[in-house]
Amino acid sequence: MIHSEETASTIPSSALSGDLRARTSLLHDQAEALLGLPDSITSRSEYADWLAHFLAFYDPLERAFGAFSKWDILEPFSTKSTHSRRLIRDLGALGFDLRALSHAPNARIPTMPTFAHALGARYVLEGSALGGKVILRNLQQRIGAEIAGATDFFGGVEPAPSSDWRVFKKALDRFGDQHPEAREDVLTGAEETFRALLDWFEPFVAQKKKMVQPVCCGNSLKFVKTFPPNFLDPVGAQK
Numbered sequence: 001m002i003h004s005e006e007t008a009s010t011i012p013s014s015a016l017s018g019d020l021r022a023r024t025s026l027l028h029d030q031a032e033a034l035l036g037l038p039d040s041i042t043s044r045s046e047y048a049d050w051l052a053h054f055l056a057f058y059d060p061l062e063r064a065f066g067a068f069s070k071w072d073i074l075e076p077f078s079t080k081s082t083h084s085r086r087l088i089r090d091l092g093a094l095g096f097d098l099r100a101l102s103h104a105p106n107a108r109i110p111t112m113p114t115f116a117h118a119l120g121a122r123y124v125l126e127g128s129a130l131g132g133k134v135i136l137r138n139l140q141q142r143i144g145a146e147i148a149g150a151t152d153f154f155g156g157v158e159p160a161p162s163s164d165w166r167v168f169k170k171a172l173d174r175f176g177d178q179h180p181e182a183r184e185d186v187l188t189g190a191e192e193t194f195r196a197l198l199d200w201f202e203p204f205v206a207q208k209k210k211m212v213q214p215v216c217c218g219n220s221l222k223f224v225k226t227f228p229p230n231f232l233d234p235v236g237a238q239k
C-alpha cells in the first residue's frame, strides 16, 4: 500500500535485474529443457561438439558487443575476458583445429540497435555461466578425466569481482535506475537473445537425438548409434 506522504516519484522502481529474470524465466526454462544439459553430454567428443556449437553463437554475439563503447559502466565487472575466448581455449585443449573454427557456420544473432539491447543480450550470456557451474560438477563426476584441462567455459576462471554475477546485477540495476526509458530495450534484447539461442540449438539437438535411433531387430527394439559428422573434427581425424 502507498503511504500518504509518498508520491509516485519516491516509490522505488523494481530492479531491472528482477524484471529481466521475470520476463525471461519461461524462455530460460525452455532453453534448459531443450539443451537437456548436463545429461546430453556423455563423451569427450560430444563435449567438444557442444562447445563448438556454443562458440558459433557466443562468438558473433560477443563480436557484435564490440560495436558499443559503454561497457565500462559495468565496472568493476569486466567484459575483457570473453566466453568465446574460454570456449576456444577449451577446444584447443581438447585437440581441435582452431583454424577450422573460423570456417564453422555461425548462428543468426539478434539485431542490437542500441546499447540497451546489447546489455540485455549480455545478461543472457553472463547468466548462463551460473548454470555452467552446475553442469560442470555433473560432467566432472561422469567424464571428468576425459575433459580435464578443458573446462574454462562451464567452470569460469576469472577472479571476483570481475566475473561476479552479483556485481553484474548491481550494474544492471544502476543502468535501469539511471535510464528508465531504456529498460524495455534491455528486456527485449534479452528475450530476443534467448529466442535466437533456442533457434540455433533446436536443429543441433534434433540431430543429436537422431544419432540414437530405434531399429527393429526381431521382435524387440534396439537402440543404435548413427554417426553424422561432428560439428568439428579433431586435428588429424579420419573422415
Ligand code: HEM
Residues within 6 Å of the ligand: 017, 020, 021, 028, 031, 032, 035, 036, 037, 038, 123, 124, 125, 126, 127, 128, 129, 130, 131, 132, 134, 135, 197
Ligand atoms: C544456454 C542455455 C542457458 C542460458 C542462456 C541460461 C541463462 C541463465 C540466466 C540469464 C540466468 C540468470 C537468471 C537470473 O536473472 O537470476 C541463469 C541462471 C541459472 N541457470 Fe541458466 N541458462 C542456460 C542453461 C541452463 C541449464 C542447462 C541449467 C541447468 C543445469 C541452468 C541452470 C541455472 C541455474 C542453477 C541458475 C541460477 C539460478 C539462481 O541462482 O537464481 N541454466 N541462467
